[in-house]
Amino acid sequence: MKRLVLFVVLSLFAAPVFADEAQLVKENSIQSRIDHVGVNLLNHNRLTKRIIFTYDKKEKKKALATDKALTKRQVIIYDGLYQHVQTDDELAAMLAREIATAMKSYDGTFGGWIDSAQVALGSKKFETVSDKRAVDYLVNAGYNPLAVIVFINKTCPQKRHDKFSRHNLTSKRLARVYEYITYKYPQYLENNEYINNEYYQNFLLTSVENRKKLAEKIRTKSTKDVKYE
Amino acid sequence: MNRIFAFVLSLAILLTPTMGLAQSVPEVMPIAESVEVTESEVKTLPYNFESVYRVPIKLSITEKITTKGQTLTEGQTIQFRVVKDTYCKRKTFLKKDTIVNAKIETVISAGMNGFPAEIIVGDFEIPGARPTQLVDTYVKKGQNRCYVVYPIKWALTIIPFVGSLTNLIMGGNAKIKPSDEVVIYYYPDWK
Numbered sequence: 546m547k548r549l550v551l552f553v554v555l556s557l558f559a560a561p562v563f564a565d566e567a568q569l570v571k572e573n574s575i576q577s578r579i580d581h582v583g584v585n586l587l588n589h590n591r592l593t594k595r596i597i598f599t600y601d602k603k604e605k606k607k608a609l610a611t612d613k614a615l616t617k618r619q620v621i622i623y624d625g626l627y628q629h630v631q632t633d634d635e636l637a638a639m640l641a642r643e644i645a646t647a648m649k650s651y652d653g654t655f656g657g658w659i660d661s662a663q664v665a666l667g668s669k670k671f672e673t674v675s676d677k678r679a680v681d682y683l684v685n686a687g688y689n690p691l692a693v694i695v696f697i698n699k700t701c702p703q704k705r706h707d708k709f710s711r712h713n714l715t716s717k718r719l720a721r722v723y724e725y726i727t728y729k730y731p732q733y734l735e736n737n738e739y740i741n742n743e744y745y746q747n748f749l750l751t752s753v754e755n756r757k758k759l760a761e762k763i764r765t766k767s768t769k770d771v772k773y774e
Numbered sequence: 775m776n777r778i779f780a781f782v783l784s785l786a787i788l789l790t791p792t793m794g795l796a797q798s799v800p801e802v803m804p805i806a807e808s809v810e811v812t813e814s815e816v817k818t819l820p821y822n823f824e825s826v827y828r829v830p831i832k833l834s835i836t837e838k839i840t841t842k843g844q845t846l847t848e849g850q851t852i853q854f855r856v857v858k859d860t861y862c863k864r865k866t867f868l869k870k871d872t873i874v875n876a877k878i879e880t881v882i883s884a885g886m887n888g889f890p891a892e893i894i895v896g897d898f899e900i901p902g903a904r905p906t907q908l909v910d911t912y913v914k915k916g917q918n919r920c921y922v923v924y925p926i927k928w929a930l931t932i933i934p935f936v937g938s939l940t941n942l943i944m945g946g947n948a949k950i951k952p953s954d955e956v957v958i959y960y961y962p963d964w965k
Contacts, residue, residue: 588821591909652913663889663920670885677848677880681896729849729877768847770883 576600579622582633583640589686596620596647598640600627614647615661629699634692637683641693645678646671668711676722684730691739693722698748719748720755720773727759821906825963828909829867831900832857833874833956840949841881841891841916850878852895854956862962867902875899879911882948887927888919890945895956903960910958917946 576599583598596618604625606612613619620643630636646664649671653660664671676697680690701715726733739745749756755773762771833854839846853873860868876899882892898910923940930937950956 588819588823591821591823591906593909653918659918659920663918667885667887667889670882670889674880674882681879725848728847769844 572600572602575627578633579627579636579640582636583620583644586637586641586644586682586686586688590682592644592648594618594648594651596644598622600624612646612665614643615650615664618647618650620644620647626700629696632692634683634688635696635699637686637688638679638690638692638696641679641682642675644682645675648678649674669707669713672713673718673721676718677725680722680725680730684733689738690726690730690733691737691745694719694726694748695739695742695744697722698751699744714774716752716755717773720752720759720771723748723752723756724759724762724771727763820965822965823961825961827961827963829860829862829960829962831860831868831958831960833898833958834952834954835950835956836873836952838949838951839878839893840947841883841893842947842949844883846878846881846893848878848881851875852878854898857955862960867960868900872901874901876910876912884916884945884947886941886944888921888923888943888945890916890918891948892916893948893950895950898958900958900960903962907961907964908958909961912956912958914948914950914954916948919943919945 579598579600583596587596596614598620600622602624605623606621613621620640622639626639630639649664650657650661676693679693683690683692697715697719701718703715704710704712707714707717755771758771758773762769834857836853836855839852852875854876856868856870856872856874859866859870876895877897878893879896880892880894882894884891893914895912895914896910897905898908900908900910923943927937927940930940
């Protein structure tokens with residue numbers, strides 16, 4: 546009886562150790578997956594600058610924290626965002642946006658300091674640039690660029706307006722990415738693997754007006770920027 | 775003695791975070807399954823960047839392009855001309871004046887606060903070279919006026935609202951002229 550009690554006590558004391566190990570295994574597997582997809586993107590795009598990827602258990606970035614993609618060329622993936630990722634395409638979409646930002650920090654004078662400051666201050670403009678570059682990176686690495694649309698549609702909320710904001714309206718970002726894919730990579734829309742994806746269908750549903758504007762631009766062969774809503 | 779065991783047992787039950795164990799263990803398996811990077815996958819990578827031998831290819835654009843007036847579209851094909859004969863391993867690789875197609879990858883328009891416009895060109899179609907053997911992204915920026923804008927802005931902050939007027943200063947437009955030398959690199963030994 547005493548032995549049995551002793552065994553139970555010991556196994557209960559050992560339980561937290563196993564719990565920690567399970568947590569470590571989980572984090573390690575997430576980090577490995579992020580590294581695998583991230584380095585795949587870097588290599589397939591033949592990006593000759595160093596960028597690393599780090600998984601962070603925190604829900605999201607602190608409000609006043611600096612963007613480490615710009616300061617350290619370190620892409621931080623927060624758990625809150627990672628939880629939205631289902632496929633490797635979507636993970637690649639998330640990483641490719643950050644890679645585009647980190648690559649920008651290598652340009653320009655003072656070791657890229659000035660350009661980094663510009664990206665941070667003019668984040669609205671570079672948000673669109675990052676989205677577009679992400680599409681290119683995905684295509685070059687063999688991922689489906691429509692995942693960028695799906696990922697943004699799932700993760701970015703829709704604000705009321707963006708006149709005085711440092712970020713674009715999500716609907717505008719999605720419309721611009723869709724336009725970019727329409728012009729540069731129409732084959733992905735013709736043989737659309739995402740046509741049965743519910744998140745992509747939700748984007749199609751919520752972007753009818755913007756897509757009508759794009760159709761008009763294509764019909765008139767205009768090169769002017771479309772004013773999306 | 776039994777009381778001591780009973781005490782230790784109850785203490786262990788109270789202190790052990792068994793709930794945490796119950797939550798964390800089942801999450802492990804599905805994620806671990808999706809990450810497998812097998813040895814065979816590593817062996818058959820579609821790239822190998824071991825070689826450092828590279829051939830610079832000097833090009834110039836055939837017609838001037840600019841971000842002014844929104845005439846450029848992303849994905850548009852533009853043409854470059856090879857500036858001089860290019861040799862690879864003592865053999866002629868590209869003759870002078872060979873026309874090379876490329877694509878405008880991204881156009882960034884000029885912005886407030888002196889942000890310059892930018893043209894990113896890529897996808898160069900070099901005869902005899904695979905796309906995977908090229909490091910071929912060429913970026914041309916307009917005049918970066920933030921070097922002027924920020925000092926003026928900060929100097930004027932002592933007068934309320936006046937510093938904000940510098941927001942209206944736009945950055946320069948980007949243009950690629952035939953006189954600009956565009957250099958891309960060809961790595962013949964890369965896969």
